[in-house]
Amino acid sequence: MSMTFFGASFDAHDAARAARFWAAALDRKVADGADEHDAVVEAGDPGNGPRLAFHKVPEAKSTKNRFHPDLITGDYEGETERLLALGATKLNEVERGGARWTTFADVEGNEFDLIAG
Template identity: 35%
Template sequence: MSSVKQVQVTFDCAEPERVARFWCEVLGYVAPPPPEGFATWDDFHDSLPPEDRGAWFACSDPTGVGPRLYFQRVPEGKVAKNRVHLDVRAGTGLVGAERLAVLEAECARLVALGAVHVRTLYADEDNESCIVMQDVEGNEFCLD
């Protein structure tokens, strides 16, 4: 039986580069260099037919540990809650007030980047606190 070698997470979106660059800031990911023969991504996009310009963008973990994120333009807008979402693990190993303070600080940083704070789920007898958010195109994710 073969094993999975890599995982890529793909986002359908309206503005791939904008969403990708948001996630680069969230996760500390990097955009790849422009394709060979092009000095910039703008140069590459300008070489394409108008309908293909900005159709996709990607970013990756510079350490090679996390999955590659791929963003592709689709014609339809988001109409329902995501069936799958990312958990951004900002509070791993922390509990109580210390965890909540770290999550709230990260939430404030991400809101400044264009994210939306949806709601804070406070710790109870079964779960620690987490914060539900949306990225720049309304895709849900959690600060956990």
């Protein structure tokens, strides 16, 4: 195979603000040169996921994401509180078939899940 998943890009109202949230959430760094138009969260150590890019768009988010990140943690309650303190909003909590997860919105309204693992 000659292809690798390099990263994911997100639309944003303020790219630097969104990047700062995700960098803090994932314990990563925002790449130099971030501004309201374009910002990148660098990939972490190998195995810590892809690079994340944020790009300013003129329109506001209006519907549910067609793609969203899933995060997993062994400290579900602690990470839930940390994400809320960073500015995330809790949208929904689910317990089903022994699985537990919460859907959040980031500071730009983009949905993501935190899975108890």
